[in-house]
Amino acid sequence: MSTHALRIGIIGCGGIGQDHARRLHYKLQGARVVALNDIDRAGTEAFNAAAGLGATVHDRYQDVIDSPEVDALLIASWGPAHEEQVLACIAAGKPVFCEKPLATSAAGALRIVEAEVRAGRPLVQVGFMRRYDAGYRQLKQTLKAGTIGEALMVHCAHRNPSVPDMYVDDMNITDTHVHEIDVLRWLLDDDYVTAQVVSGRRTRNAHNGLTDPIMVLLETRSGIRIDTEIFVSCRFGYDIQCHVVGETGVASLPEPMSVPLRSGGRQSTEILMDWKRRFIDSYDVELQEWLDDTRKGIVTGPTAWDGYFASATAEACVEARHSQRITPIRIADRPAFYGR
Amino acid sequence: MSTHALRIGIIGCGGIGQDHARRLHYKLQGARVVALNDIDRAGTEAFNAAAGLGATVHDRYQDVIDSPEVDALLIASWGPAHEEQVLACIAAGKPVFCEKPLATSAAGALRIVEAEVRAGRPLVQVGFMRRYDAGYRQLKQTLKAGTIGEALMVHCAHRNPSVPDMYVDDMNITDTHVHEIDVLRWLLDDDYVTAQVVSGRRTRNAHNGLTDPIMVLLETRSGIRIDTEIFVSCRFGYDIQCHVVGETGVASLPEPMSVPLRSGGRQSTEILMDWKRRFIDSYDVELQEWLDDTRKGIVTGPTAWDGYFASATAEACVEARHSQRITPIRIADRPAFYGR
């Protein structure tokens, strides 16, 4: 309230862009949404009016970036546009929050890494929101506190009731599993070295020849073994499991809060059906921390390097799926810029 | 196997009598069923043949008691017959296991107590099976181990999905709550001194003007306060709850084992709908211990005194319900015969 509000430009004003615009403008502290851009200009003007933002609607994203009214950018356009838009923000020297993916290839993400290193100061954050989920944060605290000793194995599941028609093979890795790829690397504070993918028996509910479910096995530098079931036609719920096996115990991701019921011969709690509700609270935390960090000129969230590492790992998983082999994950040298 | 088998006479061969006959003869160690009696002679002969017992079917229960072939009796006739049948067993000097109720009034149960005291040796056990349930036994062990310090309060629920048409007011105390009355007295090793009954809002699912649910409040000699919700038209399951609040923690009756399921947007376990399955394993333990004790000439299960105490408590609860007052539970002097 008391400090100068960051003036935000939004590039990409579809569903998630609009949600973020309202969140920044009305719910969080220290931001005003002042500029908007989207390929659908009419829709964006309608949104601007309906939400009462009073922002300027630009035809070209570059104009949003260049506007002297804009302090920082949020990119929520479609994935293939991200790389050049992020590069343009870096070129303009303006902080940018980019929804995942940072780029549609590891090579593209690496170009962003290189540009940021050249720029010489932290400008890019990637929208991996699970790091901001209260449950994952409690789990990370538990690990750090040494409650279960060192982590040795991790058992995960990422289950969706169903996927849309446009969802095809490899998206279970690049769109779905990529969330585990990022959040587990952060949770364990470790990097991946190999990947393997095996298939379960195929569910009759899989459409379009999708291989479903599959299991991805990742091995970390320190030797931790991670298995993740990815099952996108599971029918019963959007169900995210994470069980970390340590030297003296097992710590698990909490289930979302739900009213315990006794009814109809069952004792039960809810499993969400809609993925949008599962991590909804984490968006607020993610963007509030981004705002606070941006004001300080730092990035404490997922960096461009993290976005690159996630892309490179996902690409190795895709390769491992096709080859059915244990596949090494090849990563560029980590620039000193990103610490550690 | 190695010792002489007890020869058992069964008085009352309806459903529970037949179950017990098969259990004693085929499942447990050290018993043979040799004599049967029931008002339905034809049905009993058919059962005898179908079960392959080779027992003698008698027209009169007294003949079963008097038979030199019979070492011990099990009474599973209807409640109003229990008192005179048990008294006849005592008169004959033969051990008897009597299904609850021991008698249909506290006065009747007290007459049995007095007869057993005069007989001078333990002969009578009452069929309160919950004392033999693995869950209640674990809970009692937990209390004895001092895990939660001294017990201070107990919160219980006794819920049935529905009750038959012949079930009318006061039966929720005399037939239903009487199980808590006995098992909590055993669990806490304490006696009751006052009773109070209050009504909840009446469910629209209660039939025949039944007051349902109700709550019974019992106070023990040591000051423990027990509240039990009795809800016999609860629709959702046969649900038995018992939570003991101690000085340093709360210990609860375990739920029956059930396969945890994730399906249809719910994470759930089963609540039994059928009361017969809830304590079915405890019948085996109950009768095996009775057989073993009977061979030793002792009674370690619910005694005639326990049966009397339960009846007297239930009568005070019924009185408390009608008067809506906190009602003292008046109990005869405890004969030294029953120890403590």
Added chain:
Amino acid sequence: MSTHALRIGIIGCGGIGQDHARRLHYKLQGARVVALNDIDRAGTEAFNAAAGLGATVHDRYQDVIDSPEVDALLIASWGPAHEEQVLACIAAGKPVFCEKPLATSAAGALRIVEAEVRAGRPLVQVGFMRRYDAGYRQLKQTLKAGTIGEALMVHCAHRNPSVPDMYVDDMNITDTHVHEIDVLRWLLDDDYVTAQVVSGRRTRNAHNGLTDPIMVLLETRSGIRIDTEIFVSCRFGYDIQCHVVGETGVASLPEPMSVPLRSGGRQSTEILMDWKRRFIDSYDVELQEWLDDTRKGIVTGPTAWDGYFASATAEACVEARHSQRITPIRIADRPAFYGR
């Protein structure tokens, strides 16, 4: 962000007052803290500087209320001062959020009700924060959705590990149970008609002759029976339980989220030891909604009438504890001003 910020004056700048000041100024949308008052002027100035509020510190609370810089008041002084401070706000025609209790007696609370009615517009909200807890809100939604039919009974527990030395008998009702009194009335949308209090066996951990635990029984106008165990020396945790028994099921207050652990021979989740953490998120929701409502000139949170009803109920409970009788709860006529 986009609307004029409410300028808030804080009366009472101890722990809770300071927390609320930071919350309003830095975390929530649409408020600035501009004026402060407390009996400890030096401490308040130090706080003002440390928190960077830039507010004016006043010696007299009346000056805060009268300041043309102040749009609305938040009272977090000690309880005995509330009544006259709230009355002064009403007299000044300014909206006021008053931490509980609204007054130290039902009579005092009723004087506030009468003053607000005379003022003719909604000005007063009372700080019963549980109505803003996500768990209670989910539970209320479940009831409203008809998932368990009509509510018939409610079983609650309010347990504290221990209480400070200054905590004496009757505070388990007026300070502790008063939270259940308010939140259950809201949850069930019902009023109370009788109260009864019974004692459990006294824990050896109770200090200063405190009667602990106790059970409070409330009866609502529609016949719902509520029992609440209040146990303020329970040692094991700050443990809030609420189980609503309906016609077709039981719905319970969710436990706070916690990392499930398997370690040391136990499968476990955390029970908070510190009450301050239990409802901490609800303060944000409570004050944000108050800000939003205040801007609209309405009160949707706990009203002065709700504060009066809670006080009158607590007084009846205290009387019931001393008399050991079922005690009618006498309530003044509800002014049409408060709706329904």
Added chain:
Amino acid sequence: MSTHALRIGIIGCGGIGQDHARRLHYKLQGARVVALNDIDRAGTEAFNAAAGLGATVHDRYQDVIDSPEVDALLIASWGPAHEEQVLACIAAGKPVFCEKPLATSAAGALRIVEAEVRAGRPLVQVGFMRRYDAGYRQLKQTLKAGTIGEALMVHCAHRNPSVPDMYVDDMNITDTHVHEIDVLRWLLDDDYVTAQVVSGRRTRNAHNGLTDPIMVLLETRSGIRIDTEIFVSCRFGYDIQCHVVGETGVASLPEPMSVPLRSGGRQSTEILMDWKRRFIDSYDVELQEWLDDTRKGIVTGPTAWDGYFASATAEACVEARHSQRITPIRIADRPAFYGR
């Protein structure tokens, strides 16, 4: 009781042999223990006397098998003796219950299979007791009922707090994992076709260079993928997990019953530390069914073929561990004798 008791000879009277002897003689229906053999004759005579069996103690196991007093055999000697003892029973045409392993190699187990096939009637049962565990049986019923559709993946864990000094690498497969190998084949009614073994990060609590934990991946004929974490120095408990992922849900092995506790800031249930208690009830069911089947001349429990399949699978897992490859499981042709 009513039928002729089977006269049992016990070969191997160490801990498990003595437990089974008492169980058969005193607890189950329809058996008498009449002959004993063990390399420790003095200890066996002492046991015979202490247990009051009145059995004949033989110096040579062959004499037990040949005794006309003996109807059936139970073998609980050390593993390397099993093969020749079982073959001797088959040669004598007598039913035999052999504790696992059936033989110390797949080749040895196959020789037993061939001998039984030549004998032309069912004589051999192997002591895989988990098939008799109430939890696994409930889980199998759930699968058969179609509650979660067809099984697609299975996630398991087999965790021990610690292992004795003599426990060395490969025993985590041949002694520990072999239980999952048998019970999952039975649970899924499917055979294995490939095995793979990967290691987790090694716990500092592993002794003697043991690789611990490991993960075994099995693939079934129908395509079901099974992963089992084997962690024998996990410190926290004897913890058996089994989660079956089906087309429409996940069904899990129930945890053993335990008193839920709220104490010391935790809500918890027990995890057993001692493996002997985990499946203790299943031994009774296992041997009672074996007795009943033996009387009928059938084997419904784990057959010699099942014992062979388990051995052959374990050998493939050991090979897979050493090669770090996905390893085919080669199985002899299934004799028509074993059905299906």
